[in-house]
Amino acid sequence: MSALFPFHGGLKTVRHKTESNQTPIQAGILPPRLTVPLRQHIGAIAKPLVQPGDRVLKGQMIGQPDGYISAAIHAPTSGVVSAVDQQPVPHPSGLSDLCVTIESDGEDRWIDREPVDYHRLHPSELRQTIRNAGVVGLGGAGFPSAVKLNLAGRSEPLATLMLNGAECEPWITCDDRLMRERAAEIVAGLQIMAHLLGPAEVLIGIEDDKPEAIAAMTAACAGTSYEVRPVPTRYPSGSVKQLVKLLTGRETPVDGLPVDVGVQCFNVATAYTVYRAIHCGEPVISRVVTVTGQVHRPGNLEVLIGTPFAELIKQCGGYRDGVERLIMGGPMMGFALHSDEAPVTKAANCLLAAGPAELAAELPVLPCIRCGACMDVCPANLLPQQLYWHARAKEFDQARDCHLFSCIECGCCSHVCPSHIPLVQYYRYAKNEIWAQEKEKQRAEQARQRHQARMERLEREKQEREAKLRQKAPVRTEVVPHLDPLISVPSPTKGEGSGQVG
Amino acid sequence: MRFKTVTSPHILQQNSVGQVMRRVLYAMVPGIAALVWFFGWGVLINLALATVVALGAEAVMLSIRGKPLALHLGDYSAVVTAWLLAVALPPLAPWWLTMIGVLAAIVVAKHLYGGLGYNPFNPAMIGYVVLLISFPREMSAWLIPHGIGQPHALSLLDSLQIIFGGAGSLPVDALTGATPLDVLRTRLGLGQTVTDIRNSPVFGVVAGQGWEWATAGFLAGGLWLVYTRTAAWQIPAGLLGGLVVMSTTFYLIDPQHYAPPWFHIWSGAVIFGAFFIATDPVTASTTPRGRLIYGAGIGILIYIIRGFGGYPDGVAFSVLLMNIAAPTLDLYTRPRVFGEKQL
Numbered sequence: 001m002s003a004l005f006p007f008h009g010g011l012k013t014v015r016h017k018t019e020s021n022q023t024p025i026q027a028g029i030l031p032p033r034l035t036v037p038l039r040q041h042i043g044a045i046a047k048p049l050v051q052p053g054d055r056v057l058k059g060q061m062i063g064q065p066d067g068y069i070s071a072a073i074h075a076p077t078s079g080v081v082s083a084v085d086q087q088p089v090p091h092p093s094g095l096s097d098l099c100v101t102i103e104s105d106g107e108d109r110w111i112d113r114e115p116v117d118y119h120r121l122h123p124s125e126l127r128q129t130i131r132n133a134g135v136v137g138l139g140g141a142g143f144p145s146a147v148k149l150n151l152a153g154r155s156e157p158l159a160t161l162m163l164n165g166a167e168c169e170p171w172i173t174c175d176d177r178l179m180r181e182r183a184a185e186i187v188a189g190l191q192i193m194a195h196l197l198g199p200a201e202v203l204i205g206i207e208d209d210k211p212e213a214i215a216a217m218t219a220a221c222a223g224t225s226y227e228v229r230p231v232p233t234r235y236p237s238g239s240v241k242q243l244v245k246l247l248t249g250r251e252t253p254v255d256g257l258p259v260d261v262g263v264q265c266f267n268v269a270t271a272y273t274v275y276r277a278i279h280c281g282e283p284v285i286s287r288v289v290t291v292t293g294q295v296h297r298p299g300n301l302e303v304l305i306g307t308p309f310a311e312l313i314k315q316c317g318g319y320r321d322g323v324e325r326l327i328m329g330g331p332m333m334g335f336a337l338h339s340d341e342a343p344v345t346k347a348a349n350c351l352l353a354a355g356p357a358e359l360a361a362e363l364p365v366l367p368c369i370r371c372g373a374c375m376d377v378c379p380a381n382l383l384p385q386q387l388y389w390h391a392r393a394k395e396f397d398q399a400r401d402c403h404l405f406s407c408i409e410c411g412c413c414s415h416v417c418p419s420h421i422p423l424v425q426y427y428r429y430a431k432n433e434i435w436a437q438e439k440e441k442q443r444a445e446q447a448r449q450r451h452q453a454r455m456e457r458l459e460r461e462k463q464e465r466e467a468k469l470r471q472k473a474p475v476r477t478e479v480v481p482h483l484d485p486l487i488s489v490p491s492p493t494k495g496e497g498s499g500q501v502g
Numbered sequence: 503m504r505f506k507t508v509t510s511p512h513i514l515q516q517n518s519v520g521q522v523m524r525r526v527l528y529a530m531v532p533g534i535a536a537l538v539w540f541f542g543w544g545v546l547i548n549l550a551l552a553t554v555v556a557l558g559a560e561a562v563m564l565s566i567r568g569k570p571l572a573l574h575l576g577d578y579s580a581v582v583t584a585w586l587l588a589v590a591l592p593p594l595a596p597w598w599l600t601m602i603g604v605l606a607a608i609v610v611a612k613h614l615y616g617g618l619g620y621n622p623f624n625p626a627m628i629g630y631v632v633l634l635i636s637f638p639r640e641m642s643a644w645l646i647p648h649g650i651g652q653p654h655a656l657s658l659l660d661s662l663q664i665i666f667g668g669a670g671s672l673p674v675d676a677l678t679g680a681t682p683l684d685v686l687r688t689r690l691g692l693g694q695t696v697t698d699i700r701n702s703p704v705f706g707v708v709a710g711q712g713w714e715w716a717t718a719g720f721l722a723g724g725l726w727l728v729y730t731r732t733a734a735w736q737i738p739a740g741l742l743g744g745l746v747v748m749s750t751t752f753y754l755i756d757p758q759h760y761a762p763p764w765f766h767i768w769s770g771a772v773i774f775g776a777f778f779i780a781t782d783p784v785t786a787s788t789t790p791r792g793r794l795i796y797g798a799g800i801g802i803l804i805y806i807i808r809g810f811g812g813y814p815d816g817v818a819f820s821v822l823l824m825n826i827a828a829p830t831l832d833l834y835t836r837p838r839v840f841g842e843k844q845l
Contacts, residue, residue: 014513092509241840253842323505325512327510332512335507335510336505336508339503339505340505364570366577366619367619370788371522381838381839382840383832402836406842411510415513415514418518418522420514425509
């Protein structure tokens, strides 16, 4: 086994994996109505390609990527588009976003699926196929994968292609089940990625609390040079920069990406969707979601994108008593949903119905005693207590100097704080304030430039008018020489002035 | 269905300020037991008196400042301050001495600076220094070891009478005496050698008789604090390191005029200060390197004050001086952030 390179800090958290990982992935039911957000990824919102009344087939593109960093959106089932409008989406703000609503016709009829032989495609065509299939990072970030599969413009070949199967957050088991049940497909997807990136080595990082997944992936990698590397169960080993450090010892620069140190990392579920896109011709229209916590039958469901969360809960036997928060994602980084009417998106890996047993009691906040417990667990090696002082005092410049933007919001600091200070909330607040200030600055700069452009234009127009006037009255220009003596009356003073300066 | 929205993380470790403070109190128990054994009931009476005054003063200050009483009294920080100060006082100190010290610590050093978490100086040490400067005679009247484990022990009633009613007919003067560090200091001044002085009956195997056992108790408790990560290891390590470097250097130069390093480490309030006083997180440096430097600074200052200053022991002054330096240390010892180039 190869050496690991531990990162600073981190935590042993509660696990709660067995609640949901004991049963196979179940197919989700086909809901009567699907609400598909057009923004399920980082980057520009997809441009809608359908109008209310249109009939769509399962897998048909309904949102087109708008620009390089954007992703395609597809109809998860066949039916009729009933609306293209603002609908609630799973977002911490609770705000709405543009969605396509599809009334299912119950037939679930596919478009023509065309599997492709990727060896025959030019890399750019292969990337385009992946892009058109709407493949984005399924670990939660939702970054368009086709962008990450393009190394054009980088002089050095990629050292390491990495697959992230760490799944370090408590409660979540969707990647665990996927690796156990569909390891061969994941590795097939990984092969396509390796084909595009040509890395020197391919590593798969999995936390060692998933022995079955490790075994399945190791078996699927037989005959390849791919290496499965168990990593210690220590939150947040699944955070990309931390996993890169763990497996390769390389630290991603503060303002950089893993690719800057020669590593490109994808989630295991993303590799699976690449496989589906190429080998089956199926775009990303479903994903595995862990439904756990206070529901009667916790487990993993493979559900269509756009299915309301309430349907997932129903399929898992409904809520048990005392559910206080519905968390999308894990309890460390996930956010609490306002309601269960929001739809499943590509980034939705887990739905945790949390009651008092799962949640921390809301404890009163005491002053910071500067104990440094937060510093000891910070995987970014920040000084959370100082960031907190600066954020609290609205000293945003100092917060930025203390590397506020290196904070990955993993929640370790808040988790251990004896004073129960919601530290991460302060950092989010400070980041938002800084972004707002920057936007404001940009707006002011734009306004200044516009104003300057306007003044220049007015000046130019004035001069043009004057020039035209002069052309129209050529006689008067001849008069000018006669006026010269008059104008030159104050010239002695002028002369003196210039003399003094000289 | 609608739900509560609270920001992540949604799970927290079982941890609280009260728990941290209670651990400090538990860790003091072995040392206090040894003090009681050698120096008598007075130690316990001081502790009880200091605790009552501290909680009373804390409650009054909290209500003046409009803070919830139960929440803040339950953090045990006032009790910790009271114990740290009480342990440092002479065992038969008159009641008003303890009271003045505790009031200076809680009212002035803690609450007038903004309460828990905001005080720049260690409150217990402010209380101690106020007393040391204002009442030098009372503060130096330490008992020679005559505790409950000793042949001529003072009874609980006698101790109470001395503390609250004055000496009266009791032979207090016969019981009190200079501390070992006082003896060392005075006699070195008279030109005696360290070896001669060490033969005096106030000294035991390593340091002061009786004191050395209290020190052992505080070391045990202190190591437990470090083991449970309640106290940062860098501070005692830096402090003892700084003191060892200083004392060894001078001892090697002239062993007849400078006490050996083990004597310095084991004497006075060094071990207690290293693990219990200097490690107060509020007033110490918070970065790993900063804590080492902060500790080393205290260790070096202790030696300078003991050897060349006007007081036999210098833990309190050293801690307060380094408290001033803590914010600056924090600023210049920021650890390298993940992904940042080598500083």
